[in-house]
Amino acid sequence: MKVAILGYGTVGSAVVKALIENEKIIKARCGQNIIPVIALARSVKKNSLIPVTQNADEILNRKDIDVFVELMGGVKEPFAIIKQLLKKKKNVVTANKAMLAYHRYELEKLASNLAFGYEASVAGAIPIIKVLKEGLSANHILNIKGILNGTSNYILTHMSQKGSDFKEVLKRAQELGYAEADPSFDIEGFDAAHKLLILASIAYGIRAVPEDILIEGISGISNEDVYFANEFGFTIKLLGVAKAQDSKVELRVHPTMLSKNEMIAKVDGVMNAVSIRGDMLGESLYYGAGAGGLATASAVISDLLDIARGQLKTPMFGFKSDMKYSLLPIEDIYTKYYLRLKVEDKIGVLSKITQMMSENSISIDSFLQKPKADETYSTLFFTTHHTFEKSIKNLIHTLKKQKFIKTSPFMMRIE
Amino acid sequence: MKVAILGYGTVGSAVVKALIENEKIIKARCGQNIIPVIALARSVKKNSLIPVTQNADEILNRKDIDVFVELMGGVKEPFAIIKQLLKKKKNVVTANKAMLAYHRYELEKLASNLAFGYEASVAGAIPIIKVLKEGLSANHILNIKGILNGTSNYILTHMSQKGSDFKEVLKRAQELGYAEADPSFDIEGFDAAHKLLILASIAYGIRAVPEDILIEGISGISNEDVYFANEFGFTIKLLGVAKAQDSKVELRVHPTMLSKNEMIAKVDGVMNAVSIRGDMLGESLYYGAGAGGLATASAVISDLLDIARGQLKTPMFGFKSDMKYSLLPIEDIYTKYYLRLKVEDKIGVLSKITQMMSENSISIDSFLQKPKADETYSTLFFTTHHTFEKSIKNLIHTLKKQKFIKTSPFMMRIE
Ligand SMILES: NC(=O)c1ccc[n+]([C@@H]2O[C@H](COP(=O)([O-])OP(=O)(O)OC[C@H]3O[C@@H](n4cnc5c(N)ncnc54)[C@H](OP(=O)(O)O)[C@@H]3O)[C@@H](O)[C@H]2O)c1
Ligand SMILES: NC(=O)c1ccc[n+]([C@@H]2O[C@H](COP(=O)([O-])OP(=O)(O)OC[C@H]3O[C@@H](n4cnc5c(N)ncnc54)[C@H](OP(=O)(O)O)[C@@H]3O)[C@@H](O)[C@H]2O)c1
Numbered sequence: 001m002k003v004a005i006l007g008y009g010t011v012g013s014a015v016v017k018a019l020i021e022n023e024k025i026i027k028a029r030c031g032q033n034i035i036p037v038i039a040l041a042r043s044v045k046k047n048s049l050i051p052v053t054q055n056a057d058e059i060l061n062r063k064d065i066d067v068f069v070e071l072m073g074g075v076k077e078p079f080a081i082i083k084q085l086l087k088k089k090k091n092v093v094t095a096n097k098a099m100l101a102y103h104r105y106e107l108e109k110l111a112s113n114l115a116f117g118y119e120a121s122v123a124g125a126i127p128i129i130k131v132l133k134e135g136l137s138a139n140h141i142l143n144i145k146g147i148l149n150g151t152s153n154y155i156l157t158h159m160s161q162k163g164s165d166f167k168e169v170l171k172r173a174q175e176l177g178y179a180e181a182d183p184s185f186d187i188e189g190f191d192a193a194h195k196l197l198i199l200a201s202i203a204y205g206i207r208a209v210p211e212d213i214l215i216e217g218i219s220g221i222s223n224e225d226v227y228f229a230n231e232f233g234f235t236i237k238l239l240g241v242a243k244a245q246d247s248k249v250e251l252r253v254h255p256t257m258l259s260k261n262e263m264i265a266k267v268d269g270v271m272n273a274v275s276i277r278g279d280m281l282g283e284s285l286y287y288g289a290g291a292g293g294l295a296t297a298s299a300v301i302s303d304l305l306d307i308a309r310g311q312l313k314t315p316m317f318g319f320k321s322d323m324k325y326s327l328l329p330i331e332d333i334y335t336k337y338y339l340r341l342k343v344e345d346k347i348g349v350l351s352k353i354t355q356m357m358s359e360n361s362i363s364i365d366s367f368l369q370k371p372k373a374d375e376t377y378s379t380l381f382f383t384t385h386h387t388f389e390k391s392i393k394n395l396i397h398t399l400k401k402q403k404f405i406k407t408s409p410f411m412m413r414i415e
Numbered sequence: 416m417k418v419a420i421l422g423y424g425t426v427g428s429a430v431v432k433a434l435i436e437n438e439k440i441i442k443a444r445c446g447q448n449i450i451p452v453i454a455l456a457r458s459v460k461k462n463s464l465i466p467v468t469q470n471a472d473e474i475l476n477r478k479d480i481d482v483f484v485e486l487m488g489g490v491k492e493p494f495a496i497i498k499q500l501l502k503k504k505k506n507v508v509t510a511n512k513a514m515l516a517y518h519r520y521e522l523e524k525l526a527s528n529l530a531f532g533y534e535a536s537v538a539g540a541i542p543i544i545k546v547l548k549e550g551l552s553a554n555h556i557l558n559i560k561g562i563l564n565g566t567s568n569y570i571l572t573h574m575s576q577k578g579s580d581f582k583e584v585l586k587r588a589q590e591l592g593y594a595e596a597d598p599s600f601d602i603e604g605f606d607a608a609h610k611l612l613i614l615a616s617i618a619y620g621i622r623a624v625p626e627d628i629l630i631e632g633i634s635g636i637s638n639e640d641v642y643f644a645n646e647f648g649f650t651i652k653l654l655g656v657a658k659a660q661d662s663k664v665e666l667r668v669h670p671t672m673l674s675k676n677e678m679i680a681k682v683d684g685v686m687n688a689v690s691i692r693g694d695m696l697g698e699s700l701y702y703g704a705g706a707g708g709l710a711t712a713s714a715v716i717s718d719l720l721d722i723a724r725g726q727l728k729t730p731m732f733g734f735k736s737d738m739k740y741s742l743l744p745i746e747d748i749y750t751k752y753y754l755r756l757k758v759e760d761k762i763g764v765l766s767k768i769t770q771m772m773s774e775n776s777i778s779i780d781s782f783l784q785k786p787k788a789d790e791t792y793s794t795l796f797f798t799t800h801h802t803f804e805k806s807i808k809n810l811i812h813t814l815k816k817q818k819f820i821k822t823s824p825f826m827m828r829i830e
Contacts, residue, residue, distance in 0.1 A: 018553060018695055022553060022554070022555065022694070022695070024738075025553075025554075025555055025738065026552075026553060027735075027736070028734055028735060028736045028737070028738050029552045029553075029733055029734065029735065030552075030735060031735035031736070119550075125693075125695070125696035125697065125699060126699060127546055127549070127550025127551065130542075130545060130546070130549060130550045131542055131545070131546065131550070134542070134545060134717060134720070134721060134726070135534075135542025135545050135546070135714075135717055136542065136713065136717065137441075137444045137445075137716075137717050137720045138433060138437060138440075138441060138444075138712070138713050138716035138717055138719075138720060139437070139440075139713055140437065140440055263681070263682075263702055266678070266681050267678075278540075278713065279437070280433055280437070280540070280709045280710065280712060280713035280716075281540035281703060281704060281709075281710050281713040282540065282703070282704045282707075282709075282710055283703065283704070284540060284541060284701075284702060284703035284704070285700075285701075285702040285703070286699075286700075286701055286702075287678055287699060287700040287701075287702070288696060288697070288698065288699030288700070289696060289697045289698070289699070292697075294695045294696075294697075295695065295696050295697055297553070297695060298551065298553050298554055298693065298695035298696040299550075301552075301553035301695075302549060302550055302551065302552050302553055304553075305549070305552045305553060306549060309728075310728070311549070311726050311728075313724075313725070313726075318444055319443055319444065320442075320443060320444065320445060320446035321442070321443045321446070322443070323439075323440065323443050
């Protein structure tokens with residue numbers, strides 16, 4: 001089986017290296033050689049393991065290639081290339097979650113009867129696409145909770161274990177190569193959202209794009225939130241959450257307070273994990289490296305092996321017909337909340353706040369007032385019982401207008 | 416697709432129930448109905464959801480059945496039936512790990528070009544067969560560590576968290592239905608060994624049977640071992656371990672001291688988990704329910720769905736050709752050990768013991784002497800650096816003959 005590698009960067013070069021180094025086991029597994037014959041890049045590559053060209057057409061027009069592996073990144077350009085390949089009835093493998101978050105259904109349509117692998121697009125080395133599409137296929141998926149971004153998890157772990165400040169840890173993560181120079185994609189939740197949307201297509205057939213769903217990042221989290229979490233038996237994780245209730249599915253990405261006892265709360269550092277609950281299987285969890293050249297190549301090559309074995313022919317998301325789920329509007333999300341307020345230390349303030357809460361039908365589950373940071377302001381921490389997103393948003397809107405509020409209220413959801 | 420259910424007990428009846436109740440999603444997933452048409456049992460079943468017969472031949476000779484699902488248990492009888500079915504070119508699904516531990520290679524031979532599913536035979540609802548055979552297929556598997564028996568993990572968890580005695584917890588587990596009236600199969604490591612052997616066939620193509628490998632259970636573990644583990648940052652788990660080094664593979668099942676920080680050490684209660692390390696992916700872990708009717712049915716039906724999608728045609732263990740691994744002899748296992756000795760409290764005893772250790776080339780990593788239990792005897796705890804199984808066995812053999820040893824030395828391996 002001849003393979004072309006479109007993009008010879010971190011993942012592309014690791015795929016080529018592994019196809020060569022693990023040649024024997026790969027052949028033992030599928031009965032044939034999987035041979036990377038040519039790669040594409042923008043720049044000239046010296047000492048590459050296979051020929052690398054800068055001329056896309058030179059590769060795309062080759063008739064002898066069985067599978068094209070897209071590892072360029074970006075959205076528009078790879079989408080255009082893959083469309084063109086699928087129209088020519090070529091098999092495709094990609095790790096490109098950003099593109100899939102927007103264009104997966106157009107690709108699904110074009111890919112009918114072709115192999116289209118995207119195992120590497122979610123949670124790196126963890127074969128979560130296969131698990132969800134095939135392994136758990138008898139189940140109604142009740143919910144998915146994923147730590148889908150290693151950079152954010154690294155930062156949150158260090159904030160929690162070392163009491164360090166968000167900015168400080170981010171800088172350290174950048175120095176260690178765990179975070180990009182422009183980290184907003186990772187820490188603002190977009191990367192996790194792309195992956196969540198892909199999982200939601202397999203679990204529910206939901207056609208949403210990032211703009212349709214709630215996405216919040218971790219940059220607003222302070223040491224005080226970490227302090228509260230530790231005191232009250234919580235851990236803070238950036239989660240991608242998908243939940244089904246009747247025919248509605250809620251999709252959201254945000255920092256989440258989780259009980260320390262949950263398995264997913266125990267996942268530290270750059271590691272990824274996805275917890276999936278099904279009506280038959282109960283709880284399950286899948287844990288592993290979410291990124292890195294070789295780890296991601298493990299997933300890319302598993303797709304190639306499936307193709308070599310003639311096994312990657314299910315419909316792209318494992319649905320032959322629709323299950324008719326639709327997206328729950330954001331304001332109808334119903335969960336528990338955490339609120340941190342910095343308020344003037346004056347008589348009557350607390351009673352005003354609790355009155356506003358009850359006016360929004362929000363009831364308090366726990367309350368903590370921290371020893372004063374300075375002379376005139378206090379920090380108040382609340383957790384609430386279940387309430388609607390619109391109620392909490394309305395409360396925050398009202399609070400913001402109050403004179404006794406020092407800085408904008410900070411809110412987190414609790415699972 | 417018409418299915419016959421051979422065995423209408425815990426799992427068989429759950430499979431039938433789920434095929435009926437989740438009919439819609441199953442059809443959406445594979446494009447056809449999967450219909451359980453008849454079941455086999457020894458006794459008459461009233462109010463069953465489908466016809467149940469006591470006449471095996473009535474089912475086995477039916478020409479309209481596409482897949483036969485064996486959920487009877489036992490070894491000889493199901494093996495005879497499945498052989499017969501495969502010879503008739505019938506597709507088979509089974510959850511029977513005991514039978515596979517002994518006869519899987521005979522079945523593999525007969526099953527060529529047929530579908531043979533056994534996802535439910537290891538770790539219940541966790542799709543670990545698929546993960547290892549397909550998801551991680553690009554990797555050389557460096558090691559596998561599995562909590563493969565929920566009963567044992569339940570007992571160990573309670574001993575550790577509540578300080579309770581082995582016998583006490585076992586009784587409680589039996590009352591709760593987590594342990595059988597005759598629990599030896601679970602607590603002596605045989606059930607875990609069956610599952611480990613199946614995983615070892617997928618990872619390494621090893622043809623071992625239970626008698627070939629090291630199997631030890633948890634019944635010798637005392638509160639003192641739990642005390643030591645807690646003090647020194649360990650957790651005790653019954654693990655199935657497979658490890659490759661060059662062309663040798665070691666397979667063993669035994670209670671293991673593990674660092675509390677490892678993900679698999681955090682798996683509590685009746686849950687199962689399998690940690691797999693690959694040369695490309697690094698560490699990964701898969702966690703979920705290891706038993707229970709519906710959870711096991713989730714795995715059985717995923718096999719049926721794979722068959723309906725025409726996807727279960729790889730060779731049974733995912734190897735088209737041999738990788739030429741062979742089993743490491745037990746005495747050549749090289750790891751760290753924990754030793755608990757009850758000795759006479761006399762001058763010179765410790766120096767004799769340490770001398771015997773050095774005569775066996777065993778060096779001490781940590782040592783603890785517990786405050787005396789009674790006037791004349793002391794409990795000594797040792798952990799060692801890496802050494803060979805034959806050395807530790809030899810040491811124990813020598814120790815047993817000493818007059819100053821009160822009860823037989825207790826040994827556990829450390830990972
Ligand atoms: N890195 C990870 O750990 C990871 C994990 C999961 C998924 N992914 C996904 O995998 C994909 C690749 O990631 P990466 O980290 O390997 O990226 P990368 O290191 O930046 O490599 C991208 C490669 O594609 C080439 N390329 C980009 N645009 C091109 C164009 N228009 N024409 C020709 N060549 C082009 C680049 O050429 P030059 O070398 O000349 O710049 C480079 O060789 C992305 O979709 C990413 O989201 C990555
Ligand atoms: N239970 C679990 O959680 C679990 C998990 C993973 C794997 N498994 C495996 O799944 C299999 C079934 O387990 P199970 O718990 O469902 O067992 P079970 O409750 O004891 O059911 C066994 C069924 O098979 C029938 N049967 C047994 N021998 C038979 C024979 N010779 N002829 C006709 N019928 C026969 C029994 O008939 P009667 O009803 O008349 O006795 C019963 O209906 C076993 O291989 C087990 O290891 C079980």
